[in-house]
Amino acid sequence: MSLLYEDIVKFVANNLKCSICMEIFTKPVTLVCGHNYCQKCINACWAKSSARRDCPHCRADVSSSKLEMNFTLCDILELQDLGGRETWESTKNVFVCMCTVLCLGKHYITINKSTPLSTTPKNDRHLFKGVLLSGLHAEFVELSFSPQLGNKRLVFHTESHRVETQPGNQARTLHGRFDACQWMAEQEFRGEWVYWDVDTTFSTGWAVGVANPSLKRSERLGRTPSSWCLEWSSGQLSAWHNNIKTSVKHSIPNGIRVILDMPKGQLSFQSLRDSLLELHSFQVDSSGPFIPIFWLYGLSHNALTFPRH
Incomplete structure (x- = not known):
């Protein structure tokens, strides 16, 4: 599947939000089924239910396992604080590649080789900052x-x-x-x-x-x-x-x-x-x-x- 640069950025950005709070991940944890949530959100969700612990997305039973912190996602999200927006912008190519592998699982994206991310038009590259810093929220x-x-x-x-x-x-x-x-x-x-x-x-x-x-x-x-x-x-x-x-x-x-x-x-x-x-x-x-x-x-x-x- 071949996607435009804007589509790739939007696709990756949509997978950096917790489906419970609809915000960008805070202390992301991974369940055994592979789905990610904010640590606080998933614990609060289970605390209000007297039933077995299961994944809110796929309903998989995760009672026998413990929450595992997703340290790689944590490191990626810390990029926002390492140098402000300029650093976040300059690391976008690495960010897109890493998140494509880590967050999307088996969803593989093929980038048009004639238009690598590093040579996309300047106006298109600015879209990355707008989407990831302010566009992660559903309206x-x-x-x-x-x-x-x-x-x-x-x-x-x-x-x-x-x-x-x-x-x-x-x-x-x-x-x-x-x-x-x-x-x-x-x-x-x-x-x-x-x-x-x-x-x-x-x-x-x-x-x-x-x-x-x-x-x-x-x-x-x-x-x-x-x-x-x-x-x-x-x-x-x-x-x-x-x-x-x-x-x-x-x-x-x-x-x-x-x-x-x-x-x-x-x-x-x-x-x-x-x-x-x-x-x-x-x-x-x-x-x-x-x-x-x-x-x-x-x-x-x-x-x-x-x-x-």
Whole structure:
């Protein structure tokens, strides 16, 4: 696989963050399954769970092993403090090569031999500093909603940033975008690394996820090839895509963080109440586009709130 310089830098940079805190690693440790976390983050995650110790990403049982400090990653991350930004910039070629091997495992990158990293245009080389020093964070998105993209049984309260069902005699006359009791946000993502949070405390039946803009009026979230979601219904937590249900062994979460990492082609759902424990993840087309979408059980009063940051 041949990638442009910018793609390589972004790919490596995305693998230098802890998937629990979404920050650049602090005292990175490696589990026996090969996944890396901040030492503090993984310990806090396990401290809140009475179950066996497992990897939040792949669910591998790591109870019989101890945390091993990843000293090589620690040394790499200390480059930021050895001479300021100039040193960090000047060591970028070594950094990219080392991280490609250490962080990406079996993901091999082939660089076009006619354009080595050391001879890339000066403007392109400046991208490295911008991505690694300030671009490692997923961007929080404050979602917005238009009546034309919802269902007549739903209403959005701007002040409280809340979507809720309403009695039939109060339903809007506008039919909206969907027959099902669901609502599509106004934001559309192409190539971004973004996340948003959803408070599900006041809902007994819900689904949160993303879909392509082509989702039809009669189609429901997670039941088509072009939509993915995490759903709580009938007392069960499950993940849906292409009308295939995958059971998720977890109690009802009161808050969900949805992370759309399009450079890596990954959609993941984390519990806001369990140290951002990953509940489920999907591989998705990195080219998109994707739009956040939500479903609510429409036969009783339900609501989803979208916390602001």
